[in-house]
Structure formats: structure tokens, C-alpha cells
Amino acid sequence: MFISLSPVFPHPPNIYIPGPPNLNEIMPDSRLFWVILTLLTALSACGAKVYSNAAQLPEIKYDFVVAGGGTAGNVIANRLTENPTFNVLVLEAGGSNLEVLDSIVPGLDSGLFDPSLNYTWNYFTTPQPGAGNRIEPYPRGHLLGGTSSINGMWYTRGSSEDFDRFAKATGDPGWGWAAMQPYFYKNEKWSAPADHHDTKGQYNPSVHSTTGINSVSLPGYQWPMFSRVIQTTVELPTEFGFVLDYNAGIPLGVGWAQNTIGHGARSSSAVSYLATQYIERPNLHVLINAQVSRLLPASNDINGSKVHFNQVEFSQDMQELFVVQASKEIVLSAGSVGTPNILLHSGVGNKTALASLGIQPIVDLPDVGQNFVEQPLVSNSWFVNSTQTYESYTQNATQAAEDLRQWNRTRQGPLVSTIVGGHMAWLRLDANASIFDEYRDPAAGRNTPHIELQIANGIGLETPIPPEGGNFISFQTAVVSPASRGSITLNTSNPFSAPLIDPALLVSDYDVFAMRVAIRKAVKFLSADAWKGYVLRPIDALAQALTSDEALDAYMRQTVIAALHPVGSAAMSPANASWGVVDPNLVLKNATGVRVVDASVMPFVPSGHTQAPTYAIAERGADLIKRDWE
Ligand SMILES: Cc1cc2nc3c(=O)[nH]c(=O)nc-3n(C[C@H](O)[C@H](O)[C@H](O)COP(=O)(O)OP(=O)(O)OC[C@H]3O[C@@H](n4cnc5c(N)ncnc54)[C@H](O)[C@@H]3O)c2cc1C
Ligand SMILES: *[C@@H]1O[C@H](CO)[C@@H](O)[C@H](O)[C@H]1NC(C)=O
Numbered sequence: 001m002f003i004s005l006s007p008v009f010p011h012p013p014n015i016y017i018p019g020p021p022n023l024n025e026i027m028p029d030s031r032l033f034w035v036i037l038t039l040l041t042a043l044s045a046c047g048a049k050v051y052s053n054a055a056q057l058p059e060i061k062y063d064f065v066v067a068g069g070g071t072a073g074n075v076i077a078n079r080l081t082e083n084p085t086f087n088v089l090v091l092e093a094g095g096s097n098l099e100v101l102d103s104i105v106p107g108l109d110s111g112l113f114d115p116s117l118n119y120t121w122n123y124f125t126t127p128q129p130g131a132g133n134r135i136e137p138y139p140r141g142h143l144l145g146g147t148s149s150i151n152g153m154w155y156t157r158g159s160s161e162d163f164d165r166f167a168k169a170t171g172d173p174g175w176g177w178a179a180m181q182p183y184f185y186k187n188e189k190w191s192a193p194a195d196h197h198d199t200k201g202q203y204n205p206s207v208h209s210t211t212g213i214n215s216v217s218l219p220g221y222q223w224p225m226f227s228r229v230i231q232t233t234v235e236l237p238t239e240f241g242f243v244l245d246y247n248a249g250i251p252l253g254v255g256w257a258q259n260t261i262g263h264g265a266r267s268s269s270a271v272s273y274l275a276t277q278y279i280e281r282p283n284l285h286v287l288i289n290a291q292v293s294r295l296l297p298a299s300n301d302i303n304g305s306k307v308h309f310n311q312v313e314f315s316q317d318m319q320e321l322f323v324v325q326a327s328k329e330i331v332l333s334a335g336s337v338g339t340p341n342i343l344l345h346s347g348v349g350n351k352t353a354l355a356s357l358g359i360q361p362i363v364d365l366p367d368v369g370q371n372f373v374e375q376p377l378v379s380n381s382w383f384v385n386s387t388q389t390y391e392s393y394t395q396n397a398t399q400a401a402e403d404l405r406q407w408n409r410t411r412q413g414p415l416v417s418t419i420v421g422g423h424m425a426w427l428r429l430d431a432n433a434s435i436f437d438e439y440r441d442p443a444a445g446r447n448t449p450h451i452e453l454q455i456a457n458g459i460g461l462e463t464p465i466p467p468e469g470g471n472f473i474s475f476q477t478a479v480v481s482p483a484s485r486g487s488i489t490l491n492t493s494n495p496f497s498a499p500l501i502d503p504a505l506l507v508s509d510y511d512v513f514a515m516r517v518a519i520r521k522a523v524k525f526l527s528a529d530a531w532k533g534y535v536l537r538p539i540d541a542l543a544q545a546l547t548s549d550e551a552l553d554a555y556m557r558q559t560v561i562a563a564l565h566p567v568g569s570a571a572m573s574p575a576n577a578s579w580g581v582v583d584p585n586l587v588l589k590n591a592t593g594v595r596v597v598d599a600s601v602m603p604f605v606p607s608g609h610t611q612a613p614t615y616a617i618a619e620r621g622a623d624l625i626k627r628d629w630e
């Protein structure tokens with residue numbers, strides 16, 4: 001009998017182990033370690049539905065194995081197990097989301113990035129030539145819920161043109177805006193804000209669903225500066241008009257933030273799609289602390305026209321390897337960094353590049369890890385004449401403790417909302433801007449923003465508080481439709497080592513131009529009378545930057561970071577195209593048995609933040625899988 005769930009050493013017959021370097025050489029003591037691990041786990045049997053040891057898994061064979069229990073992966077797990085005849089195993093590299101307070105309380109999310117906690121993968125970028133060769137942290141969620149457990153909770157769908165461009169790029173109208181609406185609605189559970197304020201005029205109820213799974217709501221705590229933002233839209237309507245709902249297809253304008261928050265708490269995919277009624281399904285098993293190293297083909301014969309993958313290799317300690325079988329499909333949901341990383345280590349990618357690392361190429365798909373699109377972001381901060389900013393608790397431990405007590409007792413107060421703010425502006429460059437003489441407009445169409453201003457009630461992301469302290473407003477400016485393209489490539493053949501992450505920040509002159517416009521728009525926004533007596537002055541670095549274009553460019557290169565919205569590294573393309581990584585049904589090209597369902601399949605970045613598009617794509621991805629197997 002073939003044992004589906006087994007340590008690789010000694011490997012069962014007919015498991016194909018790609019060429020040198022051999023994992024056995026990297027990890028010599030693995031066999032002994034496995035014996036000890038098995039003995040230990042035998043002593044700690046546990047009835048939970050989220051397992052932490054492979055030896056506890058009640059099944060040894062699964063219909064579907066999902067690699068990554070993140071934003072998209074948990075949607076797949078939930079929807080596939082609606083069918084009681086399918087059994088599903090989710091392998092998640094990180095730990096449990098339960099009782100992680102900083103992931104539950106929206107206002108505490110900055111605590112999730114402490115490297116010692118491992119709630120992120122602790123990745124770094126490669127040196128960024130567009131950013132003074134700086135190396136920057138590149139967080140990705142590393143716990144159940146994935147990046148939805150650590151993200152900023154903004155809920156933005158992008159423009160209708162973004163999705164219509166997906167349809168055009170893939171030849172599948174099913175990815176278009178109109179066809180995707182049911183999937184946004186299956187995901188979204190519109191909810192009252194924590195403070196139950198009157199939300200009339202702050203969103204358009206006709207484009208939201210109250211019957212989905214993941215909570216979305218307007219800000220649940222009202223800061224005094226919010227009314228000044230709205231007043232600005234009245235005073236400067238041509239440049240900064242109010243948009244009732246930026247999720248209705250045409251985002252342009254200044255609108256109220258919508259966030260993946262319900263009852264004052266984060267609604268991640270782990271909280272929502274793995275809620276008790278789902279996780280208790282007998283056909284759904286989740287194994288945490290289980291990092292997938294490779295997909296393995298069904299047989300050593302990899303010379304046929306299409307390789308069939310049906311085995312997933314993983315480890316719980318980066319030493320002992322296990323293999324689990326997927327009799328129907330493997331679903332890769334490891335995200336825009338994790339998915340290409342697993343594919344490349346599995347021998348799926350550019351055959352020349354793989355061979356030069358000593359990984360045997362199995363499927364030649366040169367676009368794996370290429371076309372990695374990221375949005376650059378700069379934080380711009382001003383001193384304000386108010387104590388009613390985030391600094392009231394981020395800079396005051398007594399107040400922070402009081403706010404947390406209030407959150408805990410009543411789910412009210414400033415911590416019910418994200419730290420970033422209550423509004424964002426979605427704007428376009430002028431149609432006659434000189435940059436378009438040289439660059440084709442990278443936005444999806446004329447109703448699609450080029451740039452975004454996130455209007456935050458406090459100091460900007462990663463901006464140090466000036467020595468004199470103070471209270472702040474900041475505009476986090478992002479180029480949401482960038483022209484630069486980066487990549488995910490491998491550094492070594494060890495599947496447990498970090499990949500090389502190149503988000504290509506401000507590499508294209510178009511992105512630099514657009515960022516300049518974005519920062520100057522922020523200055524213009526604050527020129528409205530609404531800010532008189534409130535905004536005092538820019539912090540020194542920004543004041544200096546605003547003296548000339550050259551100074552502004554130097555400042556943005558010194559301060560730019562990634563918006564952390566990467567896509568495209570396993571992009572969809574038409575079924576018969578010779579480029580791309582997956583077909584419009586999300587099936588891995590030139591192979592069978594593997595589907596990719598996560599942010600990496602988007603061929604272009606939507607002109608917003610990426611979780612809502614990822615959720616909707618995952619909802620449709622689940623339908624595509626069911627269509628093939630039901
Ligand atoms: C700090 C931050 C803030 C953000 N803020 C926002 C925001 O406010 N609004 C918004 O819309 N978007 C935001 N985003 C982006 C958004 O959250 C992501 O685009 C989205 O969550 C991606 O979903 P995914 O399913 O593709 O990947 P993920 O949610 O990252 O899921 C991938 C999962 O796979 C696991 N995994 C990876 N490799 C392996 C492996 N080898 N074996 C097993 N498991 C593995 C990971 O641990 C993770 O759980 C933010 C991102 C970050 C990092
Ligand atoms: C985080 O990961 C590192 C490296 O794998 C490990 O040494 C450390 O113990 C982990 N910390 C926690 C809190 O799990």
C-alpha cells in the first residue's frame with residue numbers, strides 16, 4: 001500500500017526527487033528527528049480541527065490539498081467543503097490566529113510586525129535602485145488568515161476597467177467587472193460600524209452585500225479631522241470631489257474608508273471563512289506550522305507533454321519532510337511571493353535559471369515569478385494643532401491602556417478602527433501631462449486612478465516622530481497604476497530559504513513623475529480653508545522636499561516603501577498563449593493537477609488595495625474548481 005502521508009526519508013518508491021543539491025545533504029539528521037517528533041506527537045493527541053502536528057491528521061488522503069491558509073486559501077477551503085463528498089487539507093506555514101490580540105484589535109495592528117513574533121515571514125527586498133539601493137522589510141502574513149490577518153483592513157475593489165482589462169488580457173469575460181459582482185457579494189458581509197453612527201451619505205448600499213462571509217464596515221470611531229476632509233471636498237470640488245462609494249466601479253474622488261472590520265474587530269479570512277461552523281466540517285482539516293517545500297509529480301516520467309502533479313511535500317521544522325497526496329487537485333494559495341517560490345523550487349519556471357541553481361526543470365514556464373507588480377508608497381506628514389490624533393495613544397501608554405480597556409469592555413473607542421485613517425482620495429494625472437509623451441498610460445482606462453492619497457490622522461507609516469514630538473496628519477501617497485515591473489526569483493535551491501523579492505520601486509520614470517504629482521496634490525488638498533488653524537507646517541524633511549522637483553525626487557527615493565499590494569507573479573493569460581503561468585481557469589500551464597488561486601494570478605495590479613480583488617478571485621476560483629469536479 002502506498003502511504004500518502006509519510007516522511008520522505010526513506011522515500012516511498014516512485015517519488016521523484018529533483019536533482020542536486022539533495023535535501024538530504026542540507027538536512028542530514030532528519031530521520032532521527034522524525035522518529036522523535038512522531039513519539040512526541042503520539043503523546044499529545046488533540047481533538048481540535050486545526051492541527052499543529054502532521055501525525056495528528058485523521059486522514060491520510062485528500063481530494064484537495066491547499067498550500068497556504070491565507071486570504072484566498074481559506075476561501076477555497078470553505079467553498080470546496082460545502083460539498084460533503086470532497087475532503088480538503090490546508091497546509092499553512094504560520095501558526096494560529098486565535099488569541100493574537102494585535103491581529104484582533106484593529107488599532108493595534110502595528111504590533112504584528114515585530115520580527116521576533118514571526119507573524120510575518122520576515123522577508124526583505126533586494127537592494128532597490130530606485131530607492132537609493134535601500135533594502136526594506138517586505139512583510140507577508142505568516143499565520144492562519146495570511147496577509148488578511150496582518151493587513152491594513154482597507155476594502156477597495158479597484159475600478160470596473162481594472163477587471164475588464166483582466167477579461168481582455170485572458171480572453172475570459174468571466175473576469176470582467178460585471179461577471180465578478182456576484183463573487184464580491186459572496187465575499188462581503190456589509191456590517192454596521194462599531195459606533196452605529198448614521199452612515200447615510202457615506203456609501204452606496206446598492207453596491208454592497210449583507211449576506212456574504214467577510215465583514216466590511218465604515219469607520220467606527222469619529223475623529224474631529226474627518227469633517228475637515230469632507231469640507232475640503234466642498235471647497236475644492238474640481239480637484240477633490242466627493243465620491244459616495246469608491247467600490248461602485250468608478251473610484252475617482254475622495255471617499256469614506258471601508259474596512260474588513262466587524263463589531264470593532266478584524267475580519268480576516270481565518271475569522272470569517274474558518275469560523276466555527278465551517279472549521280467543524282468533518283471534511284475540512286487545517287494543519288498549521290506546515291511549510292510546503294515543493295510539489296512533486298505523480299511519476300518520474302516527466303517527459304510527456306504535460307506533467308501531472310499530485311503530491312505536496314512539506315515540513316514542520318524545516319528538516320523532516322512529509323508528503324501528502326491530492327487525488328483531485330493541488331491548489332496553490334501561498335500568495336504573490338509564496339506561490340512562485342514553491343513553483344520554482346518544484347522545477348516550474350525558467351529552465352535556464354532553474355538549472356543554473358541546480359534545480360531540475362520539470363515544466364518550462366519562464367514567466368513564473370516575473371511580472372511582479374507592486375505599488376510604491378511615500379508618507380508625507382505635517383504637524384497639526386490638535387491632540388485628537390493617533391499620537392494620543394501611540395505616544396501615551398496610559399491612554400493606550402485606557403483605550404484597550406474600552407475596546408475590551410464595549411468594542412468602542414479609537415481602537416475599533418485601523419490606524420491609517422478615515423478617507424482616501426483616488427486621482428488621475430492630467431490627461432495632457434508631459435509624461436504621456438513618453439509613456440503609455442499604465443492605468444486600465446479613463447475612470448481608473450493613477451494615484452491614491454491615504455489621509456491618515458497621525459504620523460506617516462515608517463516616518464520617525466520628530467524629536468520635539470507632536471501631533472500629525474499624513475498623506476500616504478501611492479502610485480496605484482505603476483509602470484515598473486519587478487520579480488520573485490530564487491537565491492538558493494533550499495526551499496526553506498527566502499526568495500529574492502524585487503518590487504522595483506520607482507524604477508520607471510513614469511512612477512517617479514506620478515509620485516511627484518501625488519505629493520503635490522496632498523499639498524493642494526491642505527490648502528483648503530478647512531485646514532486653517534489646524535495644519536501647522538510640514539515636518540522638516542517634507543518642507544525641504546517641497547522646494548524643488550529635484551529635492552522632491554531625492555526625498556521620495558529616500559523614503560519610498562512598498563504599498564505591499566503585489567500581484568502578477570503567476571499571472572493568467574489566454575489558454576493558448578505562450579506566456580503567463582496559469583490559464584483563465586487558473587490551471588497551471590503545461591501541467592495537470594495544479595491550480596493557483598491567490599493574488600499572484602492578477603496580470604495587472606488593480607488601482608487600489610488588493611484584498612477585495614483577491615477574495616473575489618478566490619470565490620470565482622472555487623466555482624471553477626467545483627465546475628470541474630462536481
Ligand atoms: C502590511 C500589509 C498591509 C496591507 N494592507 C492592505 C489593506 O489595507 N487592504 C488591502 O486590500 N490589501 C492590503 N494588503 C494586501 C492584501 O492583504 C493582500 O493582497 C492579500 O491578503 C493577499 O492574499 P493572498 O491570498 O494572495 O496571500 P496571503 O493572504 O499572504 O496568503 C498566503 C498564505 O500562504 C502561506 N504560505 C506561503 N508560503 C507557504 C508555504 N510554502 N507553505 C505553506 N504556507 C505558505 C502564508 O503564510 C499565508 O498564510 C496589505 C498587505 C500587507 C503585507
Ligand atoms: C521565530 O522563528 C525563528 C526562526 O525560525 C525561531 O528561531 C523562533 O523561535 C521563532 N519565534 C517564535 C516566537 O516562534
Ligand SMILES: *[C@@H]1O[C@H](CO)[C@@H](O)[C@H](O)[C@H]1NC(C)=O
Nearest residue numbers: 350351352353354356366367
Ligand atoms: C531565463 O533566464 C535566463 C537566465 O536567467 C535569461 O537569460 C532568459 O532570458 C530567461 N528566459 C526567458 C524566456 O525569460
Ligand SMILES: *[C@@H]1O[C@H](CO)[C@@H](O)[C@H](O)[C@H]1NC(C)=O
Nearest residue numbers: 392395396397398399400402
Ligand atoms: C496621557 O493620557 C492620560 C490619560 O488620558 C492623560 O491624563 C495624560 O495627560 C496624557 N499624557 C500626556 C503627556 O499627554
Ligand SMILES: *[C@@H]1O[C@H](CO)[C@@H](O)[C@H](O)[C@H]1NC(C)=O
Nearest residue numbers: 101105404405406407408409
Ligand atoms: C478583557 O477583559 C477580560 C475580563 O473581562 C480580561 O480577562 C482580559 O484580560 C481583557 N483583555 C484585554 C486585552 O485587556
Ligand SMILES: *[C@@H]1O[C@H](CO)[C@@H](O)[C@H](O)[C@H]1NC(C)=O
Nearest residue numbers: 429430431432433434435436
Ligand atoms: C493641461 O491642461 C490644463 C487644463 O485642463 C492646463 O491648465 C495645463 O496648463 C495643461 N498642462 C500642460 C502641461 O499642458
Ligand SMILES: *[C@@H]1O[C@H](CO)[C@@H](O)[C@H](O)[C@H]1NC(C)=O
Nearest residue numbers: 125126491492497498499500
Ligand atoms: C542568499 O544566500 C546566501 C547563502 O547562500 C546568503 O548569504 C544570502 O544572505 C542570501 N541572500 C538573501 C537576499 O537572502
Ligand SMILES: *[C@@H]1O[C@H](CO)[C@@H](O)[C@H](O)[C@H]1NC(C)=O
Nearest residue numbers: 384385386532533534535536
Ligand atoms: C491652535 O488652536 C487654538 C484653538 O483650538 C488656537 O487658539 C491657536 O491659535 C492655534 N494655534 C496655532 C499655532 O494656530
Ligand SMILES: *[C@@H]1O[C@H](CO)[C@@H](O)[C@H](O)[C@H]1NC(C)=O
Nearest residue numbers: 170171172574575576577584
Ligand atoms: C487562442 O484562443 C482564443 C480564445 O481563447 C482564440 O480566439 C484564438 O483564436 C486562439 N489562437 C490560436 C492561435 O489558437
Ligand SMILES: *[C@@H]1O[C@H](CO)[C@@H](O)[C@H](O)[C@H]1NC(C)=O
Nearest residue numbers: 364365577578579580589590
Ligand atoms: C508549453 O508547452 C508547449 C509545447 O510543449 C510550448 O510550445 C509552450 O511554449 C509551453 N509554454 C506555455 C506557456 O504554454
